[in-house]
Amino acid sequence: MLVLIPMYFMLDTVGRKDPPPITHPDFYFGFLGVALAWQVAFFILASDPVRYRPMMIPSIIEKVSYVGAIGVLYAQGRIHLSQAIPGIPDSILAVLFVVSYVMTKHCVQERS
Numbered sequence: 001m002l003v004l005i006p007m008y009f010m011l012d013t014v015g016r017k018d019p020p021p022i023t024h025p026d027f028y029f030g031f032l033g034v035a036l037a038w039q040v041a042f043f044i045l046a047s048d049p050v051r052y053r054p055m056m057i058p059s060i061i062e063k064v065s066y067v068g069a070i071g072v073l074y075a076q077g078r079i080h081l082s083q084a085i086p087g088i089p090d091s092i093l094a095v096l097f098v099v100s101y102v103m104t105k106h107c108v109q110e111r112s
Contacts, residue, residue: 004036050108
């Protein structure tokens with residue numbers, strides 16, 4: 001959230017630092033809104049991982065889809081390494097979600 005919220009005020013800065021300028025602000029702000037909504041979902045999930053365990057599945061998909069897209073774009077030479085590096089935390093979080101999903105299985109069975 002600390003990274004995403006300031007981006008609402010950085011549309012022009014992003015375009016200057018990494019040309020060309022953003023030509024579809026609707027996609028830019030739409031992405032930010034979805035990303036922020038997922039951050040809220042992650043906080044809710046973290047409040048009770050056993051209760052919200054099913055939400056780990058779309059959380060894993062969210063992280064893997066981004067990391068996968070970044071990996072493909074980098075492999076195709078369409079982005080630079082400096083653009084791919086921000087995907088590292090998401091890959092770590094994807095692994096942690098998978099580990100959490102596996103580790104909470106016995107807790108769910110105990111609650112039943």
